Amino acid sequence: MNHSGPPAAHTGTGEDEGHHALLRSVVRTAVAIFDARAGSIALLDQDSGELVFEAVAGEGEGALVGRRFPAERGIAGWVLQSRQPVEVHDVDSDAHFARDFAESTSYVPKALMAAPLLCGDEPLGVLEVLDRSTEPRTPLAAMELLALFADQASLALVLVQRARRARPVGAGPAGPAEAAAQALAGEISALDGGRREIALRIVSDLTEVLHRRP
Amino acid sequence: MTAAPDGLTWHLLGRDRDAIEVRTDWAGAGAAGERDDGAEWAWGGASGRGVRVCVIDSGVETAHPLVGPVNASYLVREAAAGQGAEGERESGTGHEVVRVAGGDSTGHGTACASIIRGLAPQCELDSVQVLGSGFRGSGDVLIAGVRWAVERGYDVINMSLSTTRRAFAPILHDLADQAYFGRSLFVASAHNMPVESFPWRFSSVISVGSHDADDPGLLLYNPRPPVEFFARGVQVPAAWPGGGTRRCTGNSFATPHVAGLCARIVGKHRGMTAFQVKQALFLASANVRSQ
CATH class of the missing domain: 3.30.450.40 (GAF domain)
Incomplete structure (x- = not known):
């Protein structure tokens, strides 16, 4: 070839x-x-x-x-x-x-x-x-x-x-937090409707918990 | 990938002919040379003369010496808006079937056609090309090609292909039943990988997997379907693009062996239904013996 x-x-x-x-x-x-x-x-x-x-x-x-x-x-x-x-x-x-x-x-x-x-x-x-x-x-x-x-x-x-x-076009090497977020986004976007909704709710709850940090 | 259910077999790996021996009270069972020679009765002395065989695949290289004369070649393609007069438009599918000069996008169809020709040298061979228009969305074209072939009532349809898309399963199921009751023998290849795909899973098709014996006339019945028959699928000499041959392994090559044998059966026993041909194949299988 x-x-x-x-x-x-x-x-x-x-x-x-x-x-x-x-x-x-x-x-x-x-x-x-x-x-x-x-x-x-x-x-x-x-x-x-x-x-x-x-x-x-x-x-x-x-x-x-x-x-x-x-x-x-x-x-x-x-x-x-x-x-x-x-x-x-x-x-x-x-x-x-x-x-x-x-x-x-x-x-x-x-x-x-x-x-x-x-x-x-x-x-x-x-x-x-x-x-x-x-x-x-x-x-x-x-x-x-x-x-x-x-x-x-x-x-x-x-x-x-x-x-x-x-990964956004043109994005350079990501840090660990960005890489984790990208991987998570990829996983969620691959889910079907119902499961995606549940996953998004879990992420929302997690965000709220993190906001409550002292 | 879609995992296959437990117990699903698609070739004879790990078992031999004795392990799948079937005893029957029916007279006439047995392979060539045995006391009750079901194979000789089924296809002995036949050449497939006058039997219309359709290869649904990647097209056929019509000039290949091992393929012999190809009666007609067709291509299934998306119908352009406002057109369709050029070919036969498939209702509701957005596809049309056009007559073409021949040609093969990969060599897969040519290999299958040469195996059929080797077993049924006098059959009338047509090609319906459903592969080659890119790698995506090929299922729609496949369905349109199958529908076209079934509606034209070919005696034997060889399809060494399958789709894993469940959405296509009901349509293919209906078409397989239509073929079965319309006396078209729809011979379909089991997938070589442990995936659930169609149409070979349907009882109205003749599904084929591989055995590894070096005998093009050796047919084995599988007492544990959905694969119903095993035929030669290992190191099969098959036509190759450009005029040569290569030795290939895969269920794709086992399937046209059964299609060729089916062409000989219906050529010899005109008017047989698909049900009767399946019985003839069962009795001609080398692992099926009279009590």
Whole structure:
């Protein structure tokens, strides 16, 4: 894939770092458990129609984070559109599908597993595992495990997106109080009507209690 | 993600054929080569000739040698305001279905079409493209495509797709029932991930998960549905964009195996209802044996 854009700008707030640590942890664990050569989590940027590498482990770890590529292309496009994971066992003979890693790392995977990262029916991104060891797990068992990692990665990506939406545009690194308030606002805005009302009432009560401090 | 209920299975992982053996008093059960050969009776010697099969997916690459002739390709898209004469407008959906030259947005549909063609070489294959118009809101297009296909009465409809949106479940349920009673076999892929999605959960569709045997004609009945049948879904040789093939794993590839077998059944036994085809599939399953 062609990495046309610049690396994504991370604002470097503590919250952001925490979420990226979570994503890195998911993908590193996936690579370790699958005994794979590499793994990645890419976030879908709906506005630009691109995927952005958010976390990479193994091959390409130092080169790919922040890189962008067209979301409709290749196996990533396949799983995003079909909402179904897939494993392709002989992808190496097709340069079109191996290009994303090859262009930046000179590494061409032979096999690739990919799963969509979903929030309900909405696609958030793609989890890929490259060249897993085929010894301990059958393809069906690997697919089952991949789904579990995809579930974890989806939850982490939801947190990343919520945090970014909650943070005002142009805001710099937040202090602990601001970060807590932003996280809380993100959580509340994600609730449905009734629960949001209850949450807002709790916040109002808390504010009143804090006002009463001596 | 929507968690799946306990006990929900979508492939044959952790069990083998013996673990799901079913004994029946019905005569004629059994796989190819066995004493009572249900598979031979169901589809033996058939090619799907004259059977109309519709692939609802990402489109089909019509020039791919493994896909063979594609009778017609259609695209479901949002109808522009004041237009609609170009295609057939789907009532109440804001979508229209237009005839196109072919093409596949991802390769998913081409892979499925090639598997159907491999099993039912003489079927009449149509493509209805519902994927490829962005990543959001694809459920509306999916519904419009399914409705269009069901209303046109295809003999077999292959859908290696599903939606997790509960709001679409009642509409899909109605369409699945309409297909079932209208003698359209709606063959739907179980999701590969532990999520609750539709339409494969409905009893009026033929739902398919994966087994890992290297045999395109091996069908297994699941005595613990909602997935009713398992077909080859591991390392399946499938058509790939640009003319080649790749070995792929997933329920998406198991489903067209059953669609192809269904095309052979209805080609051989004209006039069968969906209920009767399900019985034929049951008796042709290799894990179902006469007492």
